[in-house]
Each structure stands twice: as C-alpha cells, then as structure tokens.
Amino acid sequence: MVPSEAKKYLSKEQFIHQAFSYLEKGVEPTVKTLWLNDEIQEKITEILEHSYPKLRLRYWQHDDQTVWFLDEIGKERPISFGISVKSQRINLVKVLEFRESRGGEIHMQAFTEQFDQIKLTDDNKLNKHIDGITGATMSVSAMKKIARVALMLDKEVR
Amino acid sequence: MKFKLALVSAALLACGTVNAAEPTNQELLDLIKSQQKEIENLKKSVEEADEKAEASVEAAEKTMSNAADSKLSFGGYGELHYNNIEDKESIDFHRFVTFMGYEFNEDIRFFSELEVEHSLSGDGKPGEVELEQAYVEIDVTDATSIKSGLFLVPVGILNETHEPPTFYGVERNPVEKNIIPSTWWEAGAGVTTELAAGITADFAIHSGLEVPNDGGVYDFNIRSGRQKVAKANADSFAYTARIKYTAIPGLELAASIQHQTDLTQGVLNADANLYTAHAIYNVDGFGIRALYAGWDVDSEQAELAGQDKQDGFFVEPSYRFNDEFGVFARYSEWDNVAGNSIDTEMEQTNVGxxxxxxxxxxxxxDLERRDGAQDGDGFNLGVGYQF
Structure with missing residues (x-):
C-alpha cells in the first residue's frame, strides 16, 4: 500500500554462494548475459502483464542450473528476488530486498519453500498450488509471477 | 620462354642488391614499439567503445525503470452492486476510491484514500465524499514505524483490507459493518512493530466514537457513532491494540482490544471496550474465515436499552477451484442490543x-437469507476492481 525503505535479507553474492554451495572449491558458475529481445519480452509480458524494464539480464550457469536476479512490483514498490533453477525446477528462491509496507511475510522460509521443485506447465503456469498470505495478495502474486519468469528464461537459455 | 626467365632472375638479383642491408636491432625495436603503441591505442578505443555501449544500455534501462522509481503512487478500487432482497431492488455504485501516496525519502511517506460513496453526494443525495485515510508514516527502525494523521483502525479483517477482489460476497459481512463498524477511520497516532518474523503488534491513540444519546432510536448505535474526523468532538480519546500472527502460509490469527474513554464524548461518561478476534486459513483452495467482535459498554443508559452488550460473529468456508472461480457460504449472527432479555439477534446466510x-x-x-429479528430473501450481484 505504501512504499517503504528496503529491508535487505540477502545479497546477490550470498544467494549465488547458497545456490552453488555444492560446487567444489575452485569451480565457479559461468556468468552469462541474456539479451531480452522482442520474442523474450513478449513471453515475459504474457506472465507479468508488462515488459521487463531491462535490455539484458545477467545470469549464472553451471551444468543444468541457472541463477537469476529479478525485480517485480508487489503493490507499489519493486521486490528483489533471487531464483535458482535446476533441471527446469526451482530449487531455491529468496526475497533479497523488500520495499513494500505490507506483505513482508513472503520472505519467510515457510512461504518460500513452497516453491521447491516447482516447474512450469505447458502454458507457462506453476504446476503446484501456492498457499497465499492474507493481506499480502499482491506480494504473493509478484513472487509467483517471477518464479514463472525465471523458469521460462531458464528454458530459453537451454 | 628462356629469355623471360633470364629477365626475372636479373630483376630479383637487382632487388637483392638494393635490400641487402638488414634492419638494425634498433629499427626492429622501434617498429615493435610503434606497433605496441598502435595495439594499445586500439585496445583503448575498444574499451572506450565498450564503456560507451555499457553507459548507453544503462541509461536506456534507467529510463525503462523510471516509472517504478517514481515517488508518487496512485491506485484505487471500486464496486457496483445490484441488490434484490424481498422485491426491494436497487443498483448502486457503492464505492469509488482513489489512493494516492508520496515517498518523501526512504523513511518518510504519505498515504491517502479518498472515496465517493453511492455515486452522488450533497444535500439530500444518497452518497458522501469521504477522506478515509491521510497520514504520514515514518520508519524508526527496520521493524518499527510510527504514523500520524487519519488512518484505518487496526481491528477485524475487512477494516484495513477491503478491496473487492480480496473477499467473497457482494456486500461486506454484516458483523464487521454493524459491530466493528467498518469502514472505520480515526485521527491520532500509532505504532506498528514486527516482534518476530510473522508476528506484528499495533498500538494507536486516536479520536473516539460519539454515539447518539438523545433518546432516539439510534442511541448507542455503534455505527452511528463514527464521527469520520469531520470537525469531530475530541473530548474523549480511544486506544487500540492488536497482535497479529502470519508466520504460517495461508494462516492469519489476530486479536485486538480497544478502549473508548467515553462513547458519548463527555455527556454520559460511558466508557466501553471492544474485543475482536479472527482467524483466516487458506490451504489448497480450501479457505475459512471466522471472526468475533463484541462491545462491553459501561453505561446505565446503555444497559437500560440492552445496548451495553453488542456482539456478533461470522463463519465463512470457501473453496477456490482455480485462479478464476471460487464458491463460499457465510453465516453471520449479530445483535446490537444483546444486553436485553428479548430475542433481537439478527441472522444472515449468504451462499454464492x-x-x-x-x-x-x-x-x-450470492443468495441471501435473513432470519432472526429480520426477514428477507433475495440475491446480490456485483462487479469490483482494484489497481
């Protein structure tokens, strides 16, 4: 409802470290760039109902795993998410920064772990029901959409 | 042919004679240095070109995200209702609401809500133009904020979250309308703090109700006591405290208590307490909402009329099949004169x-059936939106 100062839960570096914690010492994921051409923006728009306000996205890849950092507005202010996709299923999702005044509960593990192993259906929807949070409808919706975008982008770079 | 070959051989020998002097080491060194310089210049040009391209991309992306960075925010909601209860038919654009907010800096912001109720306001007209929220909020720590101005009282389910797509039923439930009484706003100051992840506490000191007390039919009617912060009588203030638990996805538990120092603003010395508790649980499409709210009014006059006790509850199970469609049933029971000895309890069932x-x-x-101290059957139709 009201914009507010960002609550920072996790940095991008910490998220990458968590997502690739299984890698042996000295092995690093490759940093790559995906340019958001018209075709990709069209697919994003189908999910977010608006295009993504970037020309390109950096992502981190190792074997069949990709890590993405995406923002989406909940009610009024952007929420920053980190999403890791492995074998075309989400294996880690976190709220990195939250700027809305309501709906901060979406950062809690009890909520985010519902996304574990979720994947896309043929029509780019999530294949599992996510229990919402009362009074945080817009933040929950933003997180569900961003999960779909990350899974779709992962498919694009395969 | 032989003659041609001889000529070529002679030319090559001549060339060999001319270029017989090998370049000196110094000459080679100079050549290498000059080539190195050329390479460095080229590298620098490429780096500069990269930097310019990067700056252009960043500038373009900044322009693309400017809308999200705006300090001004705007939103709204609205709902149109058609009611057909016991052959009494009406159509009404019940609420047209706009939100406007402004972020002064990361810690200080303003928020407002302006509503046109029942489409048309003015003398003898059915509606009103109402300022329902207008407050400044300041973050004092990561977990605590204070606010001051005109704000929604932190009680019940719908009082703070009542955008039409967020609840079932064309009309809001009658318990929160007649007992709480939503939508209910007051002026004052409040603090909200997150005690732990998913546990929030609110406390507010604010203007109080002023219920009618002139011997008329609306005496001690809670809903009629809302002063709406319109040149309101501020003789007697009120205090509200709430605790809310939302740590488990789909679950919300909350309880609030409010103390009104005098419901009649200095006339009858009628202090009162409002107690509310509610639970919401949504899991796998199944949902249930339940709420209790009750007033305890300490006043002889209220007691004589049976209005020292006013309370009610509702239970609302629902099932959402998918993102598009859900069904619900709601049973509500309330009594604004529960302190008397006669049967004045209202009952209402909605299914839709x-x-x-x-x-x-x-x-x-939804279909509506009214029982108890009221009668009537019928149905309601509505359309609503939020943005």
Whole structure:
C-alpha cells in the first residue's frame, strides 16, 4: 500500500554462494548475459502483464542450473528476488530486498519453500498450488509471477 | 620462354642488391614499439567503445525503470452492486476510491484514500465524499514505524483490507459493518512493530466514537457513532491494540482490544471496550474465515436499552477451484442490543461465488437469507476492481 525503505535479507553474492554451495572449491558458475529481445519480452509480458524494464539480464550457469536476479512490483514498490533453477525446477528462491509496507511475510522460509521443485506447465503456469498470505495478495502474486519468469528464461537459455 | 626467365632472375638479383642491408636491432625495436603503441591505442578505443555501449544500455534501462522509481503512487478500487432482497431492488455504485501516496525519502511517506460513496453526494443525495485515510508514516527502525494523521483502525479483517477482489460476497459481512463498524477511520497516532518474523503488534491513540444519546432510536448505535474526523468532538480519546500472527502460509490469527474513554464524548461518561478476534486459513483452495467482535459498554443508559452488550460473529468456508472461480457460504449472527432479555439477534446466510477474469477484477453473485429479528430473501450481484 505504501512504499517503504528496503529491508535487505540477502545479497546477490550470498544467494549465488547458497545456490552453488555444492560446487567444489575452485569451480565457479559461468556468468552469462541474456539479451531480452522482442520474442523474450513478449513471453515475459504474457506472465507479468508488462515488459521487463531491462535490455539484458545477467545470469549464472553451471551444468543444468541457472541463477537469476529479478525485480517485480508487489503493490507499489519493486521486490528483489533471487531464483535458482535446476533441471527446469526451482530449487531455491529468496526475497533479497523488500520495499513494500505490507506483505513482508513472503520472505519467510515457510512461504518460500513452497516453491521447491516447482516447474512450469505447458502454458507457462506453476504446476503446484501456492498457499497465499492474507493481506499480502499482491506480494504473493509478484513472487509467483517471477518464479514463472525465471523458469521460462531458464528454458530459453537451454 | 628462356629469355623471360633470364629477365626475372636479373630483376630479383637487382632487388637483392638494393635490400641487402638488414634492419638494425634498433629499427626492429622501434617498429615493435610503434606497433605496441598502435595495439594499445586500439585496445583503448575498444574499451572506450565498450564503456560507451555499457553507459548507453544503462541509461536506456534507467529510463525503462523510471516509472517504478517514481515517488508518487496512485491506485484505487471500486464496486457496483445490484441488490434484490424481498422485491426491494436497487443498483448502486457503492464505492469509488482513489489512493494516492508520496515517498518523501526512504523513511518518510504519505498515504491517502479518498472515496465517493453511492455515486452522488450533497444535500439530500444518497452518497458522501469521504477522506478515509491521510497520514504520514515514518520508519524508526527496520521493524518499527510510527504514523500520524487519519488512518484505518487496526481491528477485524475487512477494516484495513477491503478491496473487492480480496473477499467473497457482494456486500461486506454484516458483523464487521454493524459491530466493528467498518469502514472505520480515526485521527491520532500509532505504532506498528514486527516482534518476530510473522508476528506484528499495533498500538494507536486516536479520536473516539460519539454515539447518539438523545433518546432516539439510534442511541448507542455503534455505527452511528463514527464521527469520520469531520470537525469531530475530541473530548474523549480511544486506544487500540492488536497482535497479529502470519508466520504460517495461508494462516492469519489476530486479536485486538480497544478502549473508548467515553462513547458519548463527555455527556454520559460511558466508557466501553471492544474485543475482536479472527482467524483466516487458506490451504489448497480450501479457505475459512471466522471472526468475533463484541462491545462491553459501561453505561446505565446503555444497559437500560440492552445496548451495553453488542456482539456478533461470522463463519465463512470457501473453496477456490482455480485462479478464476471460487464458491463460499457465510453465516453471520449479530445483535446490537444483546444486553436485553428479548430475542433481537439478527441472522444472515449468504451462499454464492466469485469469478475473477483477472486477479484484480471480480464478478460476484450470492443468495441471501435473513432470519432472526429480520426477514428477507433475495440475491446480490456485483462487479469490483482494484489497481
């Protein structure tokens, strides 16, 4: 409802470290760039109902795993998410920064772990029901959409 | 042929004679240095070109995200209702609401809500133009904020979250309308703090109700006591405290208590307490909402009329089949004169569905049956939106 100062839960570096914690010492994921051409923006728009306000996205890849950092507005202010996709299923999702005044509960593990192993259906929807949070409808919706975008982008770079 | 070969051989020998002097080491060194310089210049040009390209991309992306960075925010909601109860038919654009907010800096912000109720306001007209929220909020720590101005009282389910796509039923439930009484706003100051992840506490000191007390039919009627912060009598203030638990996805538990120092603002010395508790649980499409609210009014006059006790509850199970469609049933019971010895309890049952063509747009239908101290059957139709 009201914009507010960002609550920072996790940095991008910490998220990458968590997502690739299984890698042996000295092995690093490759940093790559995906340019958001018209075709990709069209697919994003189908999910977010608006295009993504970037020309390109950096992502981190190792074997069949990709890590993405995406923002989406909940009610009024952007929420920053980190999403890791492995074998075309989400294996880690976190709220990195939250700027809305309501709906901060979406950062809690009890909520985010519902996304574990979720994947896309043929029509780019999530294949599992996510229990919402009362009074945080817009933040929950933003997180569900961003999960779909990350899974779709992962498919694009395969 | 032989003659031609001889000529070529002679030419090559001549060339060999001319270039017989090998370049000196110094000459080679100079050549290498000059080539190195050329390479460095080229590298620098490429780096500069990269930097310019990067700056252009960043500038373009900044322009693309400017809308999200705006300090000004705007939103709204609205709902149109058609009611047909006991052959009494009416159609009404019940609420047209705009939100406007402004972020002064990361810690200080303003928020407002302006509403036109029942389409048309003015003398003898059915509606009103109402300022329902206008407050400044300041973050004092990461977990605590204070606010001051005109704000929604932190009680019940619908008082703070009442955008039409967020609830079932064309009309809001009668318990929160007649007992709480939503939508209820007051002026004052409040603090909200997150005690732990998913546990929030609110406390507010604010203007109080002023219920009628002139011997008329609305005496001690809670809903009629809302002064709406319109040149309101500020003789007697009120205090509200709430605790809310939302640590488990789909679950919300909350309880609040409010103390009114005098419901009659200095006339009858009628202090009162409001107690509310509610639970919401949604899991795998199944949902249930339940709420209790009750007043305890300490006043002889209220006691004589049976209005020292005013309370009610509702229970609302629902099932959402998918993003677009859900059904519900709601049973409500309330009594604004529960302190008397006669049967004055109102009962109401609603059964119906919501259809969301978009998450922020909803069409609603419900059947309504009124029992107890009221009668009537019928149905309601509605359309609502939020953005």
């Amino acid at each position: 569905f919501n259809y969301w063509p978009h998450q922020n747009v909803v069409f609603k239908f």
